[in-house]
Amino acid sequence: MTIKDIARLADVSVSTVSRVLNNHPDVSAKAKERVLAVVDKYNYIPNTSARELGKSTSDNIGVVVRGMANPFYTKIITVMGSLIEKAGFTMVMQQIGITDDEIMTAAMMEREKHLQGLIFLGGKLDYTKEKMQCINIPYVCLTFNNQYGNLADSDYSSVCIDDNQAAYEAVEALFNHGHKKIAVLLSGACDGSVSQVRFAGFKRALQNHGIELDENLIIEINSYNITDAYEGMKQWLKKDLDFTALFAISDNMAMGAMKALREAGKNVPEDVAVIAIDGIEASEYMNPVLSTFCQPMEEMGREAVNLLVDIIEEGKPNKHITLKPLLRAGETLK
Amino acid sequence: MTIKDIARLADVSVSTVSRVLNNHPDVSAKAKERVLAVVDKYNYIPNTSARELGKSTSDNIGVVVRGMANPFYTKIITVMGSLIEKAGFTMVMQQIGITDDEIMTAAMMEREKHLQGLIFLGGKLDYTKEKMQCINIPYVCLTFNNQYGNLADSDYSSVCIDDNQAAYEAVEALFNHGHKKIAVLLSGACDGSVSQVRFAGFKRALQNHGIELDENLIIEINSYNITDAYEGMKQWLKKDLDFTALFAISDNMAMGAMKALREAGKNVPEDVAVIAIDGIEASEYMNPVLSTFCQPMEEMGREAVNLLVDIIEEGKPNKHITLKPLLRAGETLK
DNA sequence: CTGAAAGCGCTAACAA
């Protein structure tokens, strides 16, 4: 079943079929009706590849989501979807695995879908001018920025929280509760990811209080996985070091750690206070409820779309928006 | 940048470029090198749409995942990905939202990607012969079957647990611990989804013990969302009815419910025992750890791929595999 | 309002 078959069956030309399928105005009611009848009867589904190929332009905005099954992104995507529609564009989303290359994916989408703009949801912090050469449309980095790359501010847009500052404030909160021996649970201390940035904020807070960084209190797991966090924490607890608080760089990791603490007979927050960053839904259902700095998801999605649409439609310059995370009191901070 | 440009720049024909790009053997080393150099230099990325269009066949197996951000699926997908590769096929995955139509998506993929077979991961239980007319390749329903539809067993394959039986056994487990007043937390009692099936298993267990169904102990929330479960449970608890155990049709919902119970001052499992079905990672990090019947994810992914490959390569008939869920003892059953 | 025909970028015979 191709457009030709439909045309033959409906006794019209392929262009008429195409017009009907694309809701073009200049088609007689009769022709439209006949085409639709045939389309319906034969369950005809146009071939998107051919469609995209034939088309020269579109109102598509691409969204590349890195790390599938990240519950954190669900809300952002929903918000963006409706805002993109409202702005008269169509959202084309592609989810990729944590090991995939988002830039390559984006480059392919740009060409195939004739994108007008791109939103990277989650991504690496080290984009380079050279690598981004294959992207020729405006794009905004959402939830991250180019901290470790070499892009000029005018090359791209971004919407994210200040991860360094968020970590700083999280640790400050611990200090405010009298904690001095603070362990940190992170993915990598210098892996070029957000883990490194938040770790930097952690160190800054220590310095601010004149406390020296204790290597023994750094728990590095090389992963963002909850089970890896649990296992890593479990191993580390065997060392039986002295500490009264834990700063986990993500909610997910904090959740894994809390189970390890519980199993080690340490009560949270009486024996060990815990604080993290992210504010995912699941951590609100922990017992005790995790105290954490929440990323303002809806707001982030909204800002990203507005920014991109302004750039596409009004040629506005690139911009960088930093949003404030919100502390969820929770029950693990004491 | 099109294949033509590359051909011109490398001083070869487009077919030579195509051959190089597709790793065809009959290309001289020289030509290959020259083409690759140009491709590299100009950062050329072939247009997938055009590629698919030109191609007449492929070794693609499509995977349509329904309900994004379902942590439950991550493991299954990973397993399937590597098995599909190992079998000499390529996995083409498409994630769609909970409101999208997986059959339409599949139909489009079948045509565009020249799929050899399909795996529906998550989906509705009510496919009809009429709706499935647009699918002309073998497909397997993974984690669900056609309980409420009208497909013949020979029309499709499936791999799933016996949801009715799983629910039955979960409730039996509660009975074995002496519980008689059992509340049930479900999405819909007759929504044609897995919720209905598991509810049926629940009722069967009651009957088996000669206990009449108490409408007051049915908590229906019309959603699978954790927060909705929490809110629903919270409201229901205000009625202050007498019950000693809760059967939640999904881990996620059980997690929401546990928070409501905790806030209502009910201890789990001392005051209220809780059991569920699914076995997602997060529920293992609850406090107390959720007791639940785990779906054997890896095994399910493996069986689905094996089934499909056998059908595609050896023309074997469709088959229906029912796997046994495994009880995770946890700490909420007492 | 409708149709004919020229592509879109690529693959795959077929010839050479």
Added chain:
DNA sequence: TTGTTAGCGCTTTCAG
């Protein structure tokens, strides 16, 4: 080992 060329299924001028 290479190049030529005819599509793949659709969109989109351009005439009529």
